[in-house]
Amino acid sequence: MRVSTLLASAAITAAGWTAASAQDVTFYYDKSGWDEGFAALIEGASEASGLDIAGQQQTPTDRYQAYIMSSIAGGATPAIFTWWNGKQLDSLVETGEIADLTALWDEAIEAGWFSEAERELFSVDGTPYAIPLNVARWPVLYNKDAFEAAGIEQPPQSWDELIAAADALKEAGYVPFNAPAVGGWMGFIWFSELMIRTDPDAFVGLTDGSVPYDGPEVQRAMEIWTDFYERGYFTDAREQDETRFMVNEEAAMYLIGEWTAGILANRGMEPGEQIGAFLLPPIDAETENSVIVEAAPIVFSADAMEEMPALMDAARYLMSPEAGNALGAANGIYSGNLMTDAPNAIVSDVNAIIAEDAPRSIVRWWEAVPPELQGDLVSQMNAFMLDPTEENAQRVMDDMQALNESYWAFQ
Template structure:
C-alpha cells in the first residue's frame, strides 16, 4: 500500500490537492505535532481495508473547519476527517452527510474496547456518528526541575498555594505559565479554566444561553485573568511556537490537554521524569472540583461508506487497541480504548487523580458552544490576550454578550 501524508500550513497548493485526490480516500486532520501518529493510523487503516488512504493536514483550525463545511455544502464531504464532539458534532450530523456507526460501536463495546459512556461522547440523539481519535482531560503540565529550583515540593492543592507557587517560580527566574494564542482557537483555554474554577455551573450556562458573557460570573473570571497578566504570570501570547517556552524552560507550567505530553516528549521533555501533571484547584474551597474533558472524533462520509464498503474495515482498525497503542507510542496520545496501555506517565497520573478525587467532568467549551458562535467568541478571547487590560476585558465581555444575545434570540 502506498501511504502519503501531505502537509499544509495556511493554504493548500494545487499539486497537493491533485496528489490527495489520486488516492482511494483521504484522511483530513488539523492536529499540529501529531504527524507520526497519523502516519501510523493511516498505514494501519490502509492495510486493514486494502484501500489506498492518504493523509492531509490542513491548518490553522478555522481554515480547516471552513474547508470541511464548504466541502459538505458542495456535496463532496471528505471520506474521513477529524472533528469535535458536542454541538460541533450535532451540526455536522444535521447535514445528513455523516455515516451512522452503530454497528461498529456495538462490536467495539462487545469486544470490551469502549464503554457506553464513551459511546455517548460521540453520539447525537443516541446514535453514534463518530469514533474516538482521542479522549483527553485538561490538566496543568509542569516542569519538575523548575518546581524543584523554586523550592516547591508538590503541586498546589489550593488556590492560595497556586498563587504562592507562581510567585516562587517568578522569583526563581521562570515565567509561571505558558499561554500562547495561536492557531485561531487557543483563547478559550484560560477563559474556560477560570470559569470552571470559579463557577462550573455558570460555565455550562454560557454554552446554552442561560448565562450572559458580561454577567458577574464572567466578570470574576476575567478579573482573575487580567490580574494574572498584571502579575506577570504569562508568556507572550504572540509566540507562534506553542510549546517553545516550555521546551526552552522559560515557562514552568502549561494548562493544556494531556495529549500535549506526547508533543513535549518528542521535544525532549519526558513525561514523568521532566514533566508532571495536576488539576488546577478551585478558587474557592467550596467550589465543586471539576475537570474539562475533550473527546476528538473521527467521522466518515455516508456516501464514501456506501461507495467503498472496505472503509468500514478502516474504521474498525481505527477503533482497535492496535491503533490506540500505535497512536500512543507515536505521540503519547490516549485514544480512550480500554484495552490500550496508558501512553505515558502523564495519562497515568491524570487517571490516578481522577480515580482519587472523582471530579465533575464538563465538555470542553470548544465542543459545547454552538458552532455559529464559536469562531466569533474565541476571536474576542484571543483579542483580550493580545491586550490584557481591564478596559479591554470589559469591551470583550460586552462584545461577546452582544454576539450571544443575537444568536439565542433566534433559537
C-alpha cells in the same frame, strides 16, 4: 501501497472520496504536532482495509473548519476527517452527509474496547456518528526541575498554594504559565478554566444561553485573568510556537490537554521524569472540583462508506487497541480504548487523580458552544490575551454578550 502524510497549510482544493480513483482516500486533520501518530494510523488503516489512504493536514483550525464545511456544501465530503464532539458534531450530522456507526460501536463495546459512556461522547440523539481519535482531560503540565529550583515540594492543592507557587517560580526566574494565543482557538483555554474554578454551573450556562457573557460570573473570571497578566504570570501570547517556552524552560507550567505530553516528549521532555501533571484547584474551597474533558472524533462520509465497504475495515482498525497503542507510542495520545496501555506517565497520573478525586467532567467550551458563536467568541478571547487590560476585558465581555444575545434571540 502508498501511505503518505502531506503537511500543508496552504489552500487545498476539494478532493474528498471522489478523487482520481475509487480506491484513493484522503484522511484530513488539523492536529499540529501529531504527524507521527497520523502516519501510524494511516498505515494501519490502509493495511487493514486494502485502501490507498493518504493523510493531509490543514491549519489553522478555523481555516480547516471552513474547508471541511465548504467541501460538504459543494458535494465533496471527505471520506475520513477529524472533527469535534458536542454541538460541533450535532451541526455536522445535520448536513446528512455523515455515516451512522452504530454497528461498529456495537462490535467495539462487545469486544470490551469502549464503554457506553464513551459511545455517548460521540453520539447525536443516541446515535454514534464518530469514533474516538482521542479522549483527553485538561490538567496543568509542569516542569519538575523548575518546581525543584523554586523550592516547590508538591503540586498546588489549593488556590493559595497555586499563587504561592507562581510567585516562587517568578522569583526563581521562570514565567509561571505558558499561554500562547495561536491557531485561532487557544483563547478559550484560560477563560474556560477560570470559569469552572469559580462557578462550573455558570460555565455550562454560557453554552446554553442561560448565563450572559457580561454577568457577574464572567466578570469575576476576567478579573482574575487580568490580574494574572498584571502579575506577570503568562508568556507572550504572540509566540507562534506553542511549546517553545516550555521546551526551552522559560515557562514552568502549561494548562493544556494531556495529549501535549506526547508533543513535549517528542521535543525532549520526558513525561514522568521532567514533566508532571495536576488539576488546577478551585478558587474557593466550596466550589465543586471539575475537569475539562475533550473528545476528538473521526467521522466518515456516508456516501463513501456505502461506495467503499472496505472503509468500514479502516474504521474498525482505527477503533482497535492496536491503533490506540500505535497512536500512544507515536505521540503519547490516549484514544480512550479501554484495552490500550496508558501512553505515558502523564495519562497515568491523570487517571490516578481522576480515580482519587472524582472531579465533575465538563465538556470543553470549544465543543459545547454553538458553532455559530464559536469563532466570533474565541476571537474576542484571543483579542483580550493580546491586550490584557481592564478596559479591554470590559469591551470583550460587552462584545461577547452582544453576539451571544443576538444568537439566542432567534433560537
